[in-house]
Each structure stands twice: as structure tokens, then as C-alpha cells.
Amino acid sequence: MITTYENLPADKRIYVASDFHLGHPNVKESQLREEKIGRWLDSIKHNAQAIILAGDLFDFWFEYSQVVPKGFLRFYTKLIELKGLGIDLIFFTGNHDIWMFDYFEQELDATIHREPKSFLVGKHKIQIGHGDGLGPGDLKFKFFKSIFTNKLSQWGFKWIHPDLGIKLATAWSGHSKGHDDPFLGEKEPIFIHCMNVEESNHHDYYIFGHRHMILDMPVGKNARYYNTGEWIENSQFIEISNTAVKSLKYEE
Ligand SMILES: [Mn+2]
Numbered sequence: 001m002i003t004t005y006e007n008l009p010a011d012k013r014i015y016v017a018s019d020f021h022l023g024h025p026n027v028k029e030s031q032l033r034e035e036k037i038g039r040w041l042d043s044i045k046h047n048a049q050a051i052i053l054a055g056d057l058f059d060f061w062f063e064y065s066q067v068v069p070k071g072f073l074r075f076y077t078k079l080i081e082l083k084g085l086g087i088d089l090i091f092f093t094g095n096h097d098i099w100m101f102d103y104f105e106q107e108l109d110a111t112i113h114r115e116p117k118s119f120l121v122g123k124h125k126i127q128i129g130h131g132d133g134l135g136p137g138d139l140k141f142k143f144f145k146s147i148f149t150n151k152l153s154q155w156g157f158k159w160i161h162p163d164l165g166i167k168l169a170t171a172w173s174g175h176s177k178g179h180d181d182p183f184l185g186e187k188e189p190i191f192i193h194c195m196n197v198e199e200s201n202h203h204d205y206y207i208f209g210h211r212h213m214i215l216d217m218p219v220g221k222n223a224r225y226y227n228t229g230e231w232i233e234n235s236q237f238i239e240i241s242n243t244a245v246k247s248l249k250y251e252e
Contacts, residue, residue, distance in 0.1 A: 003090075004120040005049060008242040013047050014121055016128060017237040018054035018209025019230035021096065022072055023170075030059075033231060034074040040235060040250040041078050048087045054209045054228055055094025055130025060170045062099040064158050069166060079108050092117075094210065095132040095141075096173050098148050114149075116208075122242030124204040127197060131208030131227075135189030135196070183213065190227070194219045205245050207238055214247055 005014060020037060022030050041051070061069060083089055089110040093100050104110040116129030133145050147153050157165060186192075194206040198220050206225040214236055215227035226247055229236030235250040 002118045002120050006120050006122065008049055008121055010242060011047055012049040013044070014050045014052065014240040015044055015048055015237055016052045016054055016207050016228055016240065017231065018094065018130065018228045019056040019212055019232070021056055021059040021230070021232055022075060024059035024232065027071065030071070031074060034072065036235060037231065038074055038078045039252065040237070041082060043250070045082055045085055045087065048082070050088035050090055051082060052090045052128060053092070054128060054207070055092045055132070056096045056209060057091065057094070058097045060166065060173045061097035062157070062166065062169060063101045063103050064162060067162055068103055076107070083108055092128070092130045094130040095145065098145070099154065118203065121240050124245070125202070126205040126207060126240065126245070127203045128207045131190045131210035134193035136192060137189055191217055191219070191225055194223070194225045198223055207245070216247060
């Protein structure tokens with residue numbers, strides 16, 4: 001299924017950002033980042049049709065049956081405001097927040113995707129996702145991801161007291177960032193994923209996060225791969241109109 005914004009009005013935009021890593025490295029710095037994200041969202045909300053948050057919104061996230069991690073109120077209140085303006089909220093899970101279940105669907109009426117997803121915006125077909133575990137290699141990460149997405153291990157984890165479970169998981173997430181690897185050019189796993197999809201299923205653009213670097217690479221002759229960047233040190237995002245895709249930086 002393709003999500004369509006085929007008739008996106010000329011003055012409307014779809015925004016993509018990822019890798020906020022809220023919670024990192026501590027509450028205070030994360031709150032300052034949330035406030036900055038809030039100011040960015042204020043600056044775009046009047047022409048936004050949809051806001052796509054492409055994974056690693058949280059440095060660690062786990063939903064228990066009755067409990068969610070503390071914090072992030074600034075972020076939530078801003079998202080509620082955007083929803084009230086009629087803006088679609090679309091989330092992708094990342095490797096740091098795999099364990100998003102239905103809380104944000106319930107609270108924010110957000111749509112949550114766990115795999116790359118194709119969108120039609122104007123005449124452009126665009127595949128968007130977080131980007132972890134795509135392409136060849138990184139078998140260790142894929143092994144752990146298979147455990148983390150396994151229903152039985154998720155069930156087991158939720159019986160660890162949250163104060164302990166979240167502490168353990170945060171320590172683990174410090175070791176599994178997946179964005180410290182050097183840039184590999186055309187050997188980048190996400191780039192290889194784009195090339196593979198392109199062989200049988202043409203898209204005009206591919207947009208992924210995860211790498212914490214701005215990338216703009218041609219995929220074959222007729223497509224481009226953009227990486228969204230990150231919000232820990234920079235404040236980068238992608239703006240999609242019915243005719244163009246642009247990589248931008250939020251400046252105050
Ligand atoms: Mn990340």
C-alpha cells in the first residue's frame with residue numbers, strides 16, 4: 001500500500017526529520033533540544049500537511065502494558081497542537097525506539113510504521129524509513145534486532161521492573177548506535193538497499209535517517225537518496241513539496 005499525497009496543494013509541504021534521540025545525554029540537555037524542536041515545528045506548522053518523524057525520536061523507548069518512560073512533555077504538547085491544526089503525524093520506529101507499540105496511536109493519533117514505506121507526493125514516489133538493518137552485512141545488529149522484535153522477548157522484558165529494565169536498555173543502546181561507522185560511499189548499506197529496490201521498483205527519492213549525516217546521493221540514473229541527518233548537534237530536516245525535495249537546516 002502506498003500512502004498518497006498526490007494532490008498536495010502547491011503551498012503545502014511534508015517535512016521529514018529523524019534522530020532526535022530525546023533523553024540523551026541527560027534530562028536537561030534533552031529538554032533544551034525538545035524546545036528547539038518545538039520552535040522548528042512552530043516555524044513550519046502553517047504550511048505542513050504531514051510531519052514524518054523517521055525513527056530514533058527517543059534514545060530509548062519501551063511501552064509496558066500500563067507504563068511509559070517519564071519525560072518529553074514539551075515534545076508531546078507540541079505534537080498535540082500540530083494534530084489539532086490538522087497535520088498528519090507519521091512515525092517510524094528506529095533502532096533506539098523499536099518498542100513503540102500503540103501509545104502514540106492512542107494519544108496522538110499518529111500512524112506508526114516499522115518498515116520502509118512508499119509515499120506518493122505530487123508525481124514523485126518516495127520511499128521513507130529509519131534505515132537500520134537495511135542492505136547487506138551487520139549480521140550482529142540484525143541478530144539482536146530479531147530478538148528485540150520477537151514477541152516472546154518483548155513479553156519477557158516487560159516483566160523486568162521499569163527502573164531496572166530501562167537502565168539496562170539505556171546502557172545497551174549506548175553500544176548500538178549504528179551511526180558511528182565511517183561513511184562508506186556506494187558501500188553504505190542504506191545506499192545498497194536503495195539500489196536494490198530501484199532495480200525492480202522505481203522511486204524518485206529515498207529518504208532515511210540513522211546515519212546522523214546529511215547525504216544526497218544519486219541512485220542509478222533517475223533517483224536520489226537523501227539522509228535526514230540528526231538533531232543532537234545539527235538540526236536538519238527534509239522538505240517535500242509537490243515538485244521538489246530539499247535538505248535543509250533549521251537556523252534560529
Ligand atoms: Mn540514531
